[in-house]
Amino acid sequence: MEELMRLIPDEYAAPIRARLCYDRISEVRVINRAPVRVCYDGAYYYLCKTGITRDKSAAFIAGEREAEGIVMRACEHSLYTVTETLKRGYISVSGGLRLGVCGSGVTNGQALTAVKDFSSVNIRLPHQIFGCAxxxxxxxxxxxxxxxxxxxxxxxxxxxxxxxxxxxxxxxxxxxxxxxxxxxxxxxxxxxxxxxxxxxxxxxxxxxxxxxxxxxxxxxxxxxxxxxxxxxxxxxxxxxxxxxxxxxxxxxxxxxxxxxxxxxxxxxxxxxxxxxxxxxxxxxxxxxxxxxxxxxxx
Missing domain, CATH: 3.40.50.300 (P-loop containing nucleotide triphosphate hydrolases)
Known part of the structure; x- marks a missing residue:
């Protein structure tokens, strides 16, 4: 859980710690200027101060550069260290978290050289279920x-x-x-x-x-x-x-x-x-x- 808490703003972290079971969360999805969503028990909800809700009007609304903040925390403010995986659409974080990342591509001819102007992230959380196989x-x-x-x-x-x-x-x-x-x-x-x-x-x-x-x-x-x-x-x-x-x-x-x-x-x-x-x-x-x-x- 601590890796997720490090990536997201404190206001998002508080209800997750207090109200939600970490093992039932599979995704936290953040789109700039849009309601924050959580995949909980396989279904999508909005994240709010009291936990999760179906009411969009109660949801946290991401800031205009929220995705960039999460990406920068994920790479510890060293984008060059994750350039290669960013070009493939993701960043891997210790603990098995993987961030799907959307933004604008920077090209040199036909080659994609970088990604900038991050618009959204999907934080995917791994879970170990012993015996499921x-x-x-x-x-x-x-x-x-x-x-x-x-x-x-x-x-x-x-x-x-x-x-x-x-x-x-x-x-x-x-x-x-x-x-x-x-x-x-x-x-x-x-x-x-x-x-x-x-x-x-x-x-x-x-x-x-x-x-x-x-x-x-x-x-x-x-x-x-x-x-x-x-x-x-x-x-x-x-x-x-x-x-x-x-x-x-x-x-x-x-x-x-x-x-x-x-x-x-x-x-x-x-x-x-x-x-x-x-x-x-x-x-x-x-x-x-x-x-x-x-x-x-x-």
Whole structure:
């Protein structure tokens, strides 16, 4: 909680401390000159002096440069240290917080060189729910191996939380896990040490793109399993190479269900070739149930 309190104005922090349960908050959204919103138990409310409300007229209204203030506190007033991730739309903060950031791009020809005039931020809070992946783990781990598994959910439904717990469970069973934590939100490492529990046998590579992690990890770390968040079509070839090397891959993708995944050409080709053996679909909040499909049923 303290990292969130450091980022937001004291007037926002006071009702969160006094009135809200931190574990039920997944987002704090701030748009300049607009009502401040909180995602609480999977639903959006306005943040107000007494906590949360559906009444927009009671909400805190962000200042005209509120987003910039939050960004500057997130990077400890050193924008140059977060330039590369800002160009990709986010800032990672210790403790696993990630800020989605909107603003104006600065370009040099076709290249994006910086982001300025910050207009809004979405502070996303990680949560560790121990045991939430136990059912998936029971189906994915069999006969001494981990099945290639794709976790499917729309944004904000809990896929990273599920993936984190799966990583912990598999690692604590003694499998050598290589965790590609590209955006510092799964292990939330600070100074080389995970601040969230990802298991005792997990090697973590943070802040590096998936292609490079797959290449170097396979060559030098000898993992049994590679775990990574948010696959895109361009990443499928890296997954395929790992599979042909005898390494299992567990990853996530943004989609509502398996039908949506099959609309993505690279993922359809992966399914047709049997690359993933299990598909775990998370239903949206508030239910957030996990339904597991065998490859043959897709």
């Amino acid at each position: 136990a059912g998936l783990c029971a189906k994915a781990v069999a006969d001494g191996t981990v099945k290639n598994t794709l976790i499917i959910s729309p944004p904000g439904a809990g896929k990273t939380t599920l993936l984190r717990d799966f990583c912990r469970l598999v690692s604590d069973r003694g499998y050598c896990v290589l965790l590609c934590d590209e955006k510092y939100e799964i292990a939330a490492s600070a100074y080389g040490e995970p601040t969230l529990d990802v298991g005792c046998c997990t090697d973590v590579i943070s802040g590096i793109d998936k292609t490079r992690v797959f290449e170097t990890g396979i060559a030098h770390m000898r993992p049994d399993v590679i775990i990574t968040d948010e696959l895109f079509g361009a990443d499928i070839e890296s997954v395929r190479r790992a599979a042909t090397c005898g390494i299992s891959v567990v990853a996530t993708v943004h989609a509502k269900n398996t039908d949506d995944v099959m609309l993505k050409p690279e993922f359809r080709a992966a399914a047709e070739s049997g690359l993933f053996m299990l598909y775990a679909v998370i239903s949206p909040a508030p239910r957030r149930a996990v339904t597991v499909f065998e490859e043959a049923s897709i």
